[in-house]
Amino acid sequence: MKQFYTLLLLLATYLTFGQINKNEYDYFVQFNGNQLSKKVSVAEILNHPIITKYSAKKPDLDFTKYTSLIQLDQKITIHGKFSDSIPYYQVTIPVKSKEAVKQFIIKEFGNDLEGNVQIQDLGKYAVFNAKAKKKIFAWNDNYLVILELTQRLPSRFYTTESETVWQDSIAVDEVYDENKSDENTITIDTPANDAPIAIEEAPVPYNGEQDYTASAPYTIQQATFDLEQTEKLNQIIKSLFENGFTAPTSEKINANADISSWINYSAAMTSLYSVYNYPMSIFGGYDKFLPMQKNFGNFIKGINLDFYFDNNNARVEEVVEYSPELAEVVSKITNKKINKNVFNYFPAQKPLGYMSYHLNTRAALENFPSLTADIFQSPKLIKEDIAIITDLISTIVDEEATATLFDGDLSAFLYGFKEIEVVTKSYEYDENYEEKITDKKTKKSVPLFSVIFTSTHPTFADKLMQLGVRKKVLVPNGNSYIIAGTQDYGDIFIKKDKDVIVIANTPDYFNAGNGTFSGEAKKDLKKNYMFGKLNMAELINAFGKSGEIKSSDFGKFSKFSEQFSDVTIESPKKLINNKLVFAFKLNAVKSDKNIILQTLDFAQELSSK
Numbered sequence: 024m025k026q027f028y029t030l031l032l033l034l035a036t037y038l039t040f041g042q043i044n045k046n047e048y049d050y051f052v053q054f055n056g057n058q059l060s061k062k063v064s065v066a067e068i069l070n071h072p073i074i075t076k077y078s079a080k081k082p083d084l085d086f087t088k089y090t091s092l093i094q095l096d097q098k099i100t101i102h103g104k105f106s107d108s109i110p111y112y113q114v115t116i117p118v119k120s121k122e123a124v125k126q127f128i129i130k131e132f133g134n135d136l137e138g139n140v141q142i143q144d145l146g147k148y149a150v151f152n153a154k155a156k157k158k159i160f161a162w163n164d165n166y167l168v169i170l171e172l173t174q175r176l177p178s179r180f181y182t183t184e185s186e187t188v189w190q191d192s193i194a195v196d197e198v199y200d201e202n203k204s205d206e207n208t209i210t211i212d213t214p215a216n217d218a219p220i221a222i223e224e225a226p227v228p229y230n231g232e233q234d235y236t237a238s239a240p241y242t243i244q245q246a247t248f249d250l251e252q253t254e255k256l257n258q259i260i261k262s263l264f265e266n267g268f269t270a271p272t273s274e275k276i277n278a279n280a281d282i283s284s285w286i287n288y289s290a291a292m293t294s295l296y297s298v299y300n301y302p303m304s305i306f307g308g309y310d311k312f313l314p315m316q317k318n319f320g321n322f323i324k325g326i327n328l329d330f331y332f333d334n335n336n337a338r339v340e341e342v343v344e345y346s347p348e349l350a351e352v353v354s355k356i357t358n359k360k361i362n363k364n365v366f367n368y369f370p371a372q373k374p375l376g377y378m379s380y381h382l383n384t385r386a387a388l389e390n391f392p393s394l395t396a397d398i399f400q401s402p403k404l405i406k407e408d409i410a411i412i413t414d415l416i417s418t419i420v421d422e423e424a425t426a427t428l429f430d431g432d433l434s435a436f437l438y439g440f441k442e443i444e445v446v447t448k449s450y451e452y453d454e455n456y457e458e459k460i461t462d463k464k465t466k467k468s469v470p471l472f473s474v475i476f477t478s479t480h481p482t483f484a485d486k487l488m489q490l491g492v493r494k495k496v497l498v499p500n501g502n503s504y505i506i507a508g509t510q511d512y513g514d515i516f517i518k519k520d521k522d523v524i525v526i527a528n529t530p531d532y533f534n535a536g537n538g539t540f541s542g543e544a545k546k547d548l549k550k551n552y553m554f555g556k557l558n559m560a561e562l563i564n565a566f567g568k569s570g571e572i573k574s575s576d577f578g579k580f581s582k583f584s585e586q587f588s589d590v591t592i593e594s595p596k597k598l599i600n601n602k603l604v605f606a607f608k609l610n611a612v613k614s615d616k617n618i619i620l621q622t623l624d625f626a627q628e629l630s631s632k
Contacts, residue, residue, distance in 0.1 A: 049290040051273040052101040052282070059281040060096040062332060063617035071620065073627040092118055092127050092167075102271055105173065106290040109255065114169040115270055124162040125149060148264040150257075157252045161260045166268050172255060176248045280329035280340075288323040322349045324601075337618045338608040350601035355386040357552040357596045357603070362432050362477045364523045366545065369475075370436060371538025375562045378555035378592075379434035379548060385426035427480040430522070438471040438532050439565050445511050469513045473527035484519055503530075553594040553605075560584035579629060586625045588612050 056065075068074065069087050078085040093099070094117035103112030118124050128142060128151050143150045151160040158171040275285040327342035345353055359381045449463040478484050488504055491497035497504035503518035513528035525533075534541070547554040563584045567577040587609055594605045611618050 047104075048102045048271075048273060048287070049104040049106055050102060050284070050286045051271075051276055052284040053273070053276045054099040054282050055278060055280060056094070056096045056098060058279065059332065062281070062334070063619055065090065065095040067617075067620060068623070071623045071627070073623050073630065088127075092123050094119060098270070100271055102273070103173075104290070106287075110173045111259075112171055112173060113271070116167045116169075117165060117270075118162060118167045121149065121162060121164045124160075124167050128160060145264075148260075148268070150260060152253070152256075157249070157256065159256045159260055161264060163264060163268055166270060168260070168263065168268070170256060170259060172252050174252070176245055275325060275327065277327060277329045277342075281332050282330040284328045286326050288325050322346050332617060332619050334611070334617055335614040336608050336610045337622075338606055340607075341605040343603045343605075345598070345601050345603065347601055350598050350603075352386070352390045353603060354598050355390070356383050357594075357598075359383040359431055359552065359596075361548060362430060362479075362522055364521055365432050365434060365475050365477060366541050367520070368473065368523060368525055368533045369434070369538070369541045369544055370438065370532040371534040371540060373540050373543075373558065373561075374436045374438050374532070375565060376437045376555070376557040377435065377544075378553075379544065380553035380594075381433070381548065382431040382552060384429055384431040385422055388422040388426055424480075428478055428483060430477040430479055432475075432477040434475045436473050436475075436532070437562075438473075438529065440468045440568070441471050441513060441529070442466050442468050443513055467511075469511075469528070471513070471529045471532075473525055473529070473532070475523060475525050477522045478524055479522050484524060488517065488519065547593070550595055550597075551593045552596045553592070555592045557590045559587050559589055582625065582628060586612060586621060 069090060074086065078087065089095075097117040099117065100115045101112065102115075104110055125142060132151070132153065141151075148161055148163045152158075153160065157173075158169065161168045161170070273285060277283040322345060324344040324346060326344070327340070329340045329342065331338045331340070361381050444464055444466055446462050446464055449461045451459045451461065453459055488497060491504065492499060496507055497517065498507055500516060503516045506515045506517065509515040509528075515526065515528045516530075518525045518527075518530075544554075563577075563580040567580070589610050591608045591610065592606065593608075594603065609618075611621055613621060
């Protein structure tokens with residue numbers, strides 16, 4: 024009967040890993056060597072002086088040894104599943120030849136080859152089991168596959184009596200016989216064409232009486248579990264290579280990116296759900312009322328993270344794919360008409376850095392109840408129960424009125440630095456050891472900033488400021504109010520102008536809507552609901568003049584500003600195919616070579632100082 028169950032297990036494994044459902048992964052990462060190699064050669068990177076210098080000091084990290092093995096101008100992939108009954112990860116690497124991999128394995132794992140574990144040449148492919156029984160190397164003339172099963176034996180399997188192992192719903196009884204003769208190895212027969220597998224001796228289960236050893240917790244169950252994992256690995260590799268290996272692909276991957284990755288959001292939430300689900304279930308079964316992980320997955324299908332390395336910039340793009348229903352809601356939230364009055368408080372010239380985003384808070388509030396209802400769908404909460412909750416939220420929250428408190432326009436600016444004089448208290452003791460408190464004037468550099476947002480509520484902002492005056496939190500100062508106790512930060516003030524509320528510590532940069540910067544900002548925000556920029560060179564120069572940085576460190580920062588000009592972030596208003604894009608870009612000053620080489624040049628220059 025035990026053999027029958029084992030055959031069923033191996034059949035299930037074969038079907039699970041057969042190359043039929045290529046796109047059913049929880050995550051997929053792809054290095055597009057064919058794309059990146061058009062921009063910069065691997066030889067240029069590996070032969071860069073800082074790389075060769077580093078490799079000379081640490082031979083174990085000599086990257087050049089991989090060039091004779093890996094086809095770096097082709098696609099390298101990592102994929103796997105953490106929500107499957109057989110969780111795993113697989114690395115697929117294009118190689119130059121079968122013999123090249125063999126020689127690499129011998130060189131890297133030479134010490135392992137002295138024992139029972141050996142390279143098995145099975146004709147169409149070869150196999151090598153590393154010390155870790157759950158990891159296997161398999162390769163042919165074109166590809167090297169590194170496969171590992173990530174399932175672990177739960178700690179509750181360790182017992183001190185009769186041993187029962189539960190694996191994939193199959194019970195295997197193993198009773199330890201103390202009269203059994205000691206053997207150095209246990210050899211278990213494997214299916215045809217597979218070499219016998221040697222398992223290290225399984226010590227007597229620790230019962231609290233014998234002398235404790237480091238290997239005492241390792242029991243017969245662990246040996247049995249490891250054997251099953253090894254059998255699975257062998258069958259999986261056989262299914263991958265026996266009829267000719269096909270490299271894994273995913274339609275979710277962006278072939279135009281230099282490095283592209285994708286994660287199944289629903290599967291990720293399932294894994295996270297299992298973390299907080301268990302403690303809630305043991306305390307009265309309240310896990311039944313938590314949001315269901317599948318409901319989260321119904322809203323967000325997946326998330327891409329793509330990397331691009333060009334001559335004049337390096338950028339990262341996060342792409343979130345929503346369900347059609349949620350995409351419609353997100354489109355309404357991101358597509359907001361900006362209150363033009365905010366531009367009256369934009370600076371005339373480019374600031375050192377700024378961030379501006381504009382969201383439709385009314386659309387978010389109007390759709391919040393229905394989204395909440397969908398997320399919290401549960402067998403313990405019937406549709407009528409959820410309807411009561413959503414009606415209650417809709418009744419309490421007046422979406423139109425609440426949205427006027429904060430309309431969704433928000434901008435923040437960093438202009439520069441200013442030296443101010445502050446008074447600090449100094450505590451000293453006289454000759455009679457009596458404490459003396461004196462006021463000491465010192466100079467410090469503070470950043471000049473402003474935060475701008477809109478509120479169209481007719482009375483709330485004015486009444487709130489009057490309350491601040493009555494409570495002596497705000498001090499009237501012409502057409503604005505100074506926040507009490509902010510002298511050390513340059514006297515932060517609040518100003519309200521129609522729908523616009525400004526919090527700042529300087530009024531010197533308000534330009535009533537005129538200037539070149541306002542025009543550029545309007546152009547950027549016309550197509551993006553979020554846009555920001557940090558000017559490296561100007562920021563480092565201003566920060567250096569403020570005296571808040573050591574001269575030795577200032578030189579390093581200056582070198583950085585000579586290499587890279589600015590950092591920008593942006594996110595378009597429009598969704599394409601239900602996908603929202605968030606991009607982060609590092610722009611280079613020069614464009615004569617790929618930014619990877621420029622970064623290595625910069626690192627070499629810093630290390631030589």
